[in-house]
Amino acid sequence: MTTRTGTRLTIFPLPGALLLPRAFLPLHIFEPRYRAMVSDALARDRRIAMIQPLPTATESEAPALFEIGCVGRIAQVEAVPDGRFNLVLEGVTRFRLLREMDVSTPFRQIEADLVAFEGDADDPEPLPSVIRAEVEIEARRFAETQGFDIEWEEVGRLDDEALVSGISQVVPFDVASKQALLEASSLVERADMLVEFLRFFGLDAGEAPTLQ
Template sequence: MIKTGSRLSIFPLPGALLLPRAYLPLHIFEPRYRALVSDSLARDRRVAMIQPIPGEERADRPDLFDIGCVGRIANVEALEDGRFNLILEGVSRFRVVRELEAGTAFRQIEASFDEFSEDEADPDPLPSPMRSEIEREARRFADARGLMIDWDGVERLDDESLVNGMAQAIPFDVVTKQALLEAADALARADLLVDFLRLGAGDGSQTLQ
């Protein structure tokens, strides 16, 4: 468990959802985030993902949501021109305590992990009806939006990978992605996912990225 009070280097990115035990591929090209990755590789391999509040995305230092998820660099490809291709493995959610005066090109925060102590534990399996409902509503959503999904691959996923993968891959808006991140546990996230899939398939009100 990461200690509360830890210093985290943050990568604010709208629509990029990292969840515990899920994986997030990233292409790093901006100089400040190339510096972040270099620092992380030399120090602890941690990168904290967090979303800017809608309307703040284009600001130089946008206001951020209070909750994000820290990941460990599980795989890295350093390109000749200084860019990186990364795969982050989600470790735990965190709450921002305060932003630090870091003196670096990238932003750093003090983080609390106290309320997310269960994030590193494997969740219980979903009830069978819930699993079936997620798959059914995901098919309806995909049909309504014209999305191509490998359904054979979906059926082979374990419950947590199914919920996390859908939460990450479905093109929900920033606020919806944040709600999925902040869900109390895996079952609550699955319930929310069904609601958002149903809403998006029914009236098209969810915003595509």
């Protein structure tokens, strides 16, 4: 639904969960309010907007949020007999939060500006070969440091955007770093940032932060 001031979106505030345009994010939905959110989305437009709470947000029912998130479309859904859902969201476009709406639903809704991110619909320019190589090299180093088992042949076959988005989503960076990757203005900027984060967070496996 679009109003004079923005687009109405149902939000799923989840720290550390990064959704990017054209990327896929698997989710297991078990809380009653978010089960209601999924049922509502399936009955309407299949859209759920992912956004992170601020690191300083209190443990309340409505923690403060970052301004930028990403709209997802339910691409796959499995309804579990006990009422839970297994979802795969496909990233559509980023958005800027304008205001939170006063609603009676158990899940939160906002008005958002999507116009500022119309360029998200366009395929990005390919990465320069040197940047692509840096991403792959640093990803391998990070995986070795953390003890991750990766099928590198499959990784090497990914296109540039899928490579950068996939690594950005799965690496255990902190909330602020995930948000910075989301807000990057281009694929090249996101790739450069990802390389720096992989180097920084991969310095010491014993001290690397994990998702909370």
